[in-house]
Amino acid sequence: MPTFMEVDADTVSRLANDLNQVGIALIENYLCHEQLRMARSDIEKEAHLREKRSFAIRGAPDIPGTLFERLAGSGEFQRLLLSVYSLGTGRVPSPSEKIHTVVRCLQGRDSAGESNRFHYDATTLTILLPVFIPEHSTESGRFVLLPNIRELRCSALLNLLEKAVIQNRISQWLVTRAIAFGLLRPIKVALVPGNLYFFWGYRSLHANEPCNSQALRSTVLFHFDNPHRCSNIARWLMPKGR
Template identity: 45%
Template sequence: MDTSAAVQAAEIDRNGFAVIEQYISAEVLEQGRAFIEQQAANHEGEYFAIHGIEALGGSIVAALALSAPLKETLAELYHLQTGREPAATEQIFPVIRCLQGRNGLKQSHFYHFDATAVTALLPLFIPTEGEHCGDLIIFPNLRRVRFNALRNVIEKAVLHNTLSQKLVAFAVKRSWLRPIRLKLVPGNLYLFSGYRSLHANDQCDPAMLRATALFHFGNPHHDSLLARLLLGANKRRAKLDHNGLKPVN
């Protein structure tokens, strides 16, 4: 067992998250930022997201998603959380999210559970001025990892719908609920259980740029037809298969 992964898994269970500080060098961070700036210009200052290894091809985010050390870390965390090995064909699914412009405001306080047991978040651009800097908001470890796909679908129907999201957002904004708020630091890697933890980002000034790379790994329902049919909306919208790849025609 990787000792560092065991420590990180214990921190996730105890605190809701773990941090690997300065996971990437300043040079690599600048490469990631250059890619973001190019994409931000292409999207004319409005929100965008890029899903999948192929769409991110040639970027440092794709290179990290294909790196053996990151996959080994995430696979060990999956094993420690679930007591099982990930599917043999499981790969890291990378996503870039960039909050900017008025459309970026619509992407705040969108509380959800991830499809994968392990989520790694790498901030690239984070605002440092103003009241709202797009903090990561987590309600940690609210549920267990479910290997029964039907039970997961039912739980998401109850906890992961528009009404529930609006109610949670309303309660958080009025401090009736007090989740963990993380001030993100570019270059650090934040690890948490996206499957177990309800999470979202705080709003961000439309004039500012907030960009993060997300690395999803360890889908407990990787081989479930039910899960493919009812879950995985982001992959379907991006026209990717359940492995996060473009289908071969």
């Protein structure tokens, strides 16, 4: 298999700058053609097993042997993640901090219920790798982001309360309507498979737009650095990544 992209210092500094100034940063064509083909075949196997149902697979040990497990374990990816994190936050991460991988697939009728589910992630940095995005459709499931709208909270309980207020169906519906009426103006990204997107997941309210239920929309999320790692509440939230 081709080795993963080694990213130079200038690119890292552009990514950190975009994360803080724009709210989202991007490496185009991060996966080469062959790697994207392998990623797609890994996902197709899982999607086929769960015919026309949306699902998420959480945690690297659940997906052994896949391209994502190799990517998360590779020196190239870990160096990239750590250098973007350190430059972007000005902090050195705890050595015990691990990458949490989530493979997310939307397909079939229940994909609508998984869309516009606005939330904050449990971790500071989120890296998003699109693998399948519906093409030739008005409903491609764009990624929607209100970037960097809150700071890290010093209390895990405060974070939990804030998430309870925002991450429920009523608030999510209100946010969706506020966007539709132009009261909130998020960044909307038409994701491109094989590109790599970075955002501050803990600080940014985000979701995907509805997508064509006949097509497969699949993204892989790499979550890094839980600010409340020492709290029991945070340990309970972490497996969900959100």
